[in-house]
Amino acid sequence: MTRPWHRLVNPSRAELEVAQAQFGLHPLILGDLGEHRQQPKFETFGDHLYLSIWDVDRGGVESATTDVDLALIWNGDVLLLIQRGDIDEIRDLDALLAGPGPVLVDSPITAAYRVLDAIVHDFVELAAQVEGDLDELEADVFDNRVHEDYQRIYRLRRRIGRIDRAATGLSEALRAARQEFEAATADRPKLRPYFHHLELDATGVAELSANEHASLDALVSSHESNVATRQNQDMRTISAYAALLAIPTVIGGLYGMNFKNLPLLRWEYGWVAVGVSIIVLDVVAYIVFRRRGWLGGAAENNGGEE
Template sequence: MAEVPSTRAADGAFTWVEFVDRDQRDVLAEVRRLSAHPAMFEDSLGRGRPPRLEVLDGQLLVIAWDLDPDKATSKPGDVVILTGDSWLLTAQWDGDGPARPLRPLIEREHPSGATPLGAAYRALAAVVQSYEATVASIENELDEVETEVFDPAVDEDYQRIYRLRRRIGHVDRAASALRQGFETNADALDDLLEDEPTLHAYFRHMRSDLVALADLLSTQRMALDAVVSSHESNVSSRQNRDMRTIAAVAALLALPTVVAGIYGMNFKDMPLLHIPVGWVFVLIGTVALDVAAVLVFRRRGWLGADHGRDR
């Protein structure tokens, strides 16, 4: 744990208490020490909690998922931001990699000023920016997947398709929860930011960003559903072609089997049976039947050719 007093605020310093990958009980103990709202004493802060934004008696609580836009299969990290009149508490737990440091984000200069709410905004803005970067990455990958799935010459990567669906789900759940928090606590947040009009405009802009993200994610989900449907159709079509090919090959093998079976019966009077070179004519006839069958099957596309003439 790091406790950092800030001296940049014109109207006085605030205390920043920082946790990175610490036990949840340590976080709750510090929440009690800071005289946070009694609702915070419950076992509601920690790793794996659902994202949300709340305003409780002048204190801002944010639980958010921190995403890595560069990792397609990364597990979200957890970020907790809690503000009071003169203090800020942040707690982080990593996902698939090390937790992103919040110190450079919070300590940088910003029009919001060095207040607990201003620092909380800077940390939360970085989280929302990771959502925007992830959505942009998803959009690029979605374009590539759409190109693959609608190109008959390419066998699409089904693992990539479902991995993309998982990414969309992560961002959607993370951004939607924060947007809902902004909408539910709109009046309380306005009251909380009454003395900081500049910061109020920044929070309002963040809410607009979350709404836009939700709309874009909804569009991406529908586009991915179309891709999944096309992928399943392609899989079914390929399976049907494979079954036709297998049936055609079985028919080609059945022709000589039938001829051999007939001539293997113990009959005295059979065509070409008593001619010394009769077997040659039988063999030629069998090959001719198979060649004719091959031509018919290929014309119908049952042997991998002329797919456009499937019947």
């Protein structure tokens, strides 16, 4: 059986013109394919259905990118797949469509489903992994014993932003194509629930990504608050130690002046009394600062209320 799909990877302008002549593509489709980084969308051009989405690199949550553009163009005869991006990140759709799957690839619409199902499934897994990272980061942000890594927050924010944009575009494109999918599966009613489930999954991923984005914004605010709190604590600690040093400095400065009637100045053991007074005042000041949490006392452990 002739396979119902045709695949092009990073095609040149000449290759696109050949595909246009071979499959009778609308000039507007050719114009879109000649541009890079198209926003995910769905359009109908005569008997051709055109779906443009962003694919996801499955290299893992740390390296996940959505820099691969994927266009699906199909009619009743063939599905044309056009992929653009880094060759190392491009999905092997030939192997995907030739391998086993939930539905048999015997027509352009089933081939389109297999491709979209694989992409949505990867987005679901990626969003779940990000959710786990977000939970760990939230625990670190609200743990006073952990100083959270701002670079980790930035990396997670960038990943969530990419997933959010790609999943939202995919969900909207599938929603726009709903009637066309229903018409394409009119003679195959058993296939229709698969597309409905696909749309629901894409919508769920988009909503989850949006919620993760909002949750991360709240965590960033908490992180900034933690940084400000630690800076205030540092300033309190510096000020407290400066006050402890100021006590002997002031007393030493007073007794260093050329006055004859200073207390204890003519007493043989006056320097001992002055030294003891300095120590006592510093100890009292240290205890007060410690209780207020300025030097790491009980108040700091309870949130530094003072």
